[in-house]
Amino acid sequence: MFNKRTKIKDLLSWTPDGQEVTVMGWVRSFRNNQFIALNDGSTNQNLQVFAELGKFDDQLLKRFTTSASLKIQGHLVASLGKGQVMELKADHIEVLGDSDGEAYPLQPKKHSLEFLREIAHLRFRTNTFSSVFRIRHSLAFAVHQFFNDKGFVYLHTPIITASDAEGAGEMFRVTTLPFDNPPRNEDGTVNFTEDFFGKSTNLTVSGQLEGELGATALGEIYTFGPTFRAENSNTSRHLAEFWMIEPEMAFFDLEDNMNLAEEFIHYLISYVMKNNPQDLEFLSQRLTEEEKQLPQDKRSEMTLLEKLAFVNDNVFERITYTEAVDILLNSPAYKKKKFQYEVKWGIDLQSEHERYLVEKHFKKPVIVTNYPKDIKAFYMRQNDDGKTVAAMDILAPGIGEIVGGSQREERMDKLVERMEQMHVPADELWWYLDTRRFGTVPHAGFGLGFERMVQFVTGMTNIRDVIAFPRAPKQAEF
């Protein structure tokens, strides 16, 4: 057996007492021909390896270049130096893989995130990205923990789908037809009956409709999978391929839905605060350092750690859409004509409006409910006022909409009526309507953009820095 290593994260919690250990990792720096800062990815902290002068061959020492991989046997001893409590006094060092110093692009210094994005295959070797991806993992694990503890069933909804019913965005076509010469109908349109699935298919834009099928039998389900949008969005908040969590619950109304979403977000934040304190500490300092370059008024009022603690300790503000519009209309910003877009009942709230509510007015996450029905999807439950639907969006500071959800329309006649008005083809969604035909129940659900959650927790400002291999317009490298 090759791997008898001790992980550096574990080892650093020991009391050094001459224990014999084997560690493996990558060289972060090699100082003074004696001191190797070794990182193995288990933690941001490096282990100092002491290679005593004269003990190792000069030709071997020359190979301890940045990012060379080493296997080191030695004894764990108290460090004589000031920067660390312990160090590994090396007895035997083996180079597992050399790293050409001239060609290796990462230096022991600060790099711009833009540059690291160009070498996304190597960026995991930096402190920032290793922290981000350990936290991303923790969040993913916490998602399953949360729902499992509540008795939800993890439902795998399809990635290839034939329905374009939700209209959540432009879709990526999935086909095996030759694109330069596809079979055609008499009227010239492409004949998809000859395609692999016998019909036109796409990558999913949402698992919600299928999720409702699960919820109306299993009671409470959640999905957690990739989602694809072919929108030409070039922003720091959008990806063409992203991960979404979509719980769907039978016997839930809008308020139950909001309570669950809020509890969920609190749970995710607490989980990371408890399990990744060092990574959060590092990212918090990084962000503070980064913001020192900004003018005073653009800097955050709180550090990342303070912000997370604050969000966790406070309940989210809950207001109706109508109240939100009133707040905007009575705001100093509105009176000073600071808003670029018009504010009046019936509009969809613009980024600048959401930002004002969350960052200026309430200074914490806000849940906005009961939107006008005309700006929301067909499946949302119509309220008795005839004007609004039982929708709710959770808006978070810095990233905007993090959750979008609603109580679903369970009344067959109302649902069909709404589909007709919005030109949603009922015949294609016959399977969806069957849930309303056979024992319909009040139910609700929401979608949470996983990367936006990771952004919120890590403080990373560009969404491309919280997913390992970002997919965006003109970007599919690695």
Added chain:
RNA sequence: UCCUCAGUAGCUCAGCUGGUUAGAGCAUCUGACUGUUAAUCAGAGGGUCACUGGUUCAAGUCCAGUCUGAGGAGCCA
């Protein structure tokens, strides 16, 4: 897709109202030093100034187009 800004060494940047051979720090390489902490000291190598075209005696610098990136907007999660 729209608006704004940017693209000079491996990285981060300087390069003035156009004017001789394009600079610095870090990184890399060579040597020295040896309890270092992004080690230090000395030296060396490293450039199609994003690309294409134009203006000019002369373009890294001015103009046009293209490409790429960033920030913001729209769409949304």
